[in-house]
Amino acid sequence: MPWRLLKYGLKSSHDEPRFFPESRPLKSHYDVVIIGGGGHGMACAYYLAKEHGITNVAVLEQGYIGGGNTGRNTTIVRSNYLTPEGVKFYDTSLKLFEDLSDDFDLNIFYSTRGHFTLAHTDSALRTMRWRAEVNKHHGIDSEVVDRDFIAKEVPYMDLDCAGHSPVMGALYHAPGAVARHDAVAWGYARGAYNRGVEIHQRTRVTGIRTQGDKVTGVETDRGFVSCNKVVSMVAGSTPRITSMLGLDTPIEIFPLQACVSEPVKPFMDTIVVSGSLHVYVSQSSRGEMVMGASVDPSVLHSTRSSFDFVEGLTDKMIDLFPFMSRMKVMRQWAGMSDITPDFAPIMGKTPIEGFYLDAGWGTWGFKATPVSGKTMAWTLANDRNHELIEPFRLSRFTDFDLVGEKGAASVGH
Amino acid sequence: MKVFDCPVIGRRPISEFDYVGEVRKPPMDADEASWAAYVFNRQGAPGLLREWWYHRPTGRWYVMERDTLKDEVVRFIDLEEVRYDIPA
Numbered sequence: 357m358p359w360r361l362l363k364y365g366l367k368s369s370h371d372e373p374r375f376f377p378e379s380r381p382l383k384s385h386y387d388v389v390i391i392g393g394g395g396h397g398m399a400c401a402y403y404l405a406k407e408h409g410i411t412n413v414a415v416l417e418q419g420y421i422g423g424g425n426t427g428r429n430t431t432i433v434r435s436n437y438l439t440p441e442g443v444k445f446y447d448t449s450l451k452l453f454e455d456l457s458d459d460f461d462l463n464i465f466y467s468t469r470g471h472f473t474l475a476h477t478d479s480a481l482r483t484m485r486w487r488a489e490v491n492k493h494h495g496i497d498s499e500v501v502d503r504d505f506i507a508k509e510v511p512y513m514d515l516d517c518a519g520h521s522p523v524m525g526a527l528y529h530a531p532g533a534v535a536r537h538d539a540v541a542w543g544y545a546r547g548a549y550n551r552g553v554e555i556h557q558r559t560r561v562t563g564i565r566t567q568g569d570k571v572t573g574v575e576t577d578r579g580f581v582s583c584n585k586v587v588s589m590v591a592g593s594t595p596r597i598t599s600m601l602g603l604d605t606p607i608e609i610f611p612l613q614a615c616v617s618e619p620v621k622p623f624m625d626t627i628v629v630s631g632s633l634h635v636y637v638s639q640s641s642r643g644e645m646v647m648g649a650s651v652d653p654s655v656l657h658s659t660r661s662s663f664d665f666v667e668g669l670t671d672k673m674i675d676l677f678p679f680m681s682r683m684k685v686m687r688q689w690a691g692m693s694d695i696t697p698d699f700a701p702i703m704g705k706t707p708i709e710g711f712y713l714d715a716g717w718g719t720w721g722f723k724a725t726p727v728s729g730k731t732m733a734w735t736l737a738n739d740r741n742h743e744l745i746e747p748f749r750l751s752r753f754t755d756f757d758l759v760g761e762k763g764a765a766s767v768g769h
Numbered sequence: 770m771k772v773f774d775c776p777v778i779g780r781r782p783i784s785e786f787d788y789v790g791e792v793r794k795p796p797m798d799a800d801e802a803s804w805a806a807y808v809f810n811r812q813g814a815p816g817l818l819r820e821w822w823y824h825r826p827t828g829r830w831y832v833m834e835r836d837t838l839k840d841e842v843v844r845f846i847d848l849e850e851v852r853y854d855i856p857a
């Protein structure tokens with residue numbers, strides 16, 4: 357339990373210190389510049405300082421910390437992926453997540469819920485069995501369950517789905533969890549800052565300088581800073597950064613939308629995903645139903661949200677949970693998802709010396725925040741891809757060595 | 770609802786169309802790296818993008834040029850413009 361709860365719980369008031377200071381001038385040189393102050397950028401800064409003693413580091417964030425996809429996601433954390441590479445990677449992250457509140461001395465509201473991926477067709481059930489076997493082989497708690505089991509755990513769901521597409525079974529992943537996304541970014545940021553890392557909000561990278569094939573620094577809207585290494589951790593803005601270097605990648609940007617209902621009393625303690633209906637839902641600790649779907653149909657660099665999304669989502673949601681027809685949607689929003697053709701991330705070294713990528717997080721990168729930070733910090737410190745991210749290297753596309761994760765990542769988040 | 774103002778079939782809701790993605794031209798006679806780039810890489814950054822859309826009710830294919838920052842169709846493209854010959 358975080359000690360602060362005990363320390364301050366009984367006092368009537370205390371001054372909450374700022375997590376990080378107001379802006380200050382940029383230095384002329386850093387060993388490492390991290391572009392993007394989302395969860396990934398902050399986690400990378402934290403582990404660089406904590407595990408590798410590299411503290412001459414600046415995180416440059418064009419807006420505010422966690423204002424990108426980190427603060428927009430539906431916070432599902434799970435490790436029941438389809439490929440052995442993915443399972444190992446995400447499970448390392450899940451284990452890191454479980455200890456984060458203590459590491460940070462900040463409550464990230466990590467809440468283990470149990471995660472159901474519903475199968476409405478034979479082929480979906482086949483993929484579930486495949487995933488369960490891969491998962492179990494890697495020691496992950498994951499199994500295919502029948503309708504009776506689901507009915508017991510999610511009693512308020514219409515398993516016949518209004519007769520349209522009855523649920524046949526599900527993949528059940530007991531460790532599936534949700535967490536408070538902002539707190540994850542803030543906890544990492546404070547930990548990094550306390551170890552000497554500089555965090556500059558409202559500082560946009562506008563160019564990357566190179567000499568030959570080597571990075572020498574970054575241009576920002578606050579001037580030039582020289583550096584030895586640059587890592588891009590900007591999720592939905594990745595192609596804007598890579599195009600500064602003329603580096604082509606398979607990443608395309610699609611908006612991903614979500615919404616929450618008005619808050620109601622807690623009744624749902626599980627996470628329910630339907631790949632066939634393209635919807636998912638969990639209940640937040642504030643009582644809102646947090647709902648999402650798959651990405652918008654076409655490329656778009658925008659965080660606008662649309663009525664089409666809510667209409668399509670609620671249509672399906674009411675089939676599963678008929679009583680929700682009486683609930684109001686309270687808020688909706690969108691983030692820009694950086695999607696790859698194989699639904700796996702792109703991480704590590706690039707053909708440009710000193711330029712590193714952490715991208716392709718699409719609709720599934722929140723759960724990867726701790727492990728990405730940790731493995732990218734290792735990769736920067738050693739100038740070599742960490743073994744866990746080697747399968748996700750950019751060159752997998754020219755090596756024709758893809759990591760087909762679509763069956764587990766496209767709607768499941 | 771978003772509507773496309775199509776020169777052939779008039780104003781139609783976007784929900785009648787399938788998005789098929791960026792128009793790309795295969796390199797034909799090229800090494801593996803160029804083929805990999807053709808198959809996987811995409812324009813990615815915001816700007817004008819030429820893309821295929823399929824109109825389901827009429828079974829017709831269209832190429833539109835769209836501003837992917839503002840989500841505005843700039844023009845419908847004559848298919849002759851994107852046509853290429855396949856080597857015999």
Ligand SMILES: Cc1cc2nc3c(=O)[nH]c(=O)nc-3n(C[C@H](O)[C@H](O)[C@H](O)COP(=O)(O)OP(=O)(O)OC[C@H]3O[C@@H](n4cnc5c(N)ncnc54)[C@H](O)[C@@H]3O)c2cc1C
Nearest residue numbers: 392394395396418424425426429430432561691721722723
């Ligand atoms: C609606 C929605 C639901 C999701 N649900 C889930 C889920 O349930 N589970 C899950 O695991 N994942 C989920 N995701 C995906 C997840 O949110 C992201 O993959 C993850 O948060 C990416 O984190 P990040 O730190 O890499 O990027 P971000 O949090 O997007 O941070 C990138 C930062 O870079 C900054 N930046 C960009 N360009 C520049 C520049 N030129 N200079 C300086 N700064 C710049 C941006 O302002 C931004 O703050 C969801 C995403 C969305 C949109």
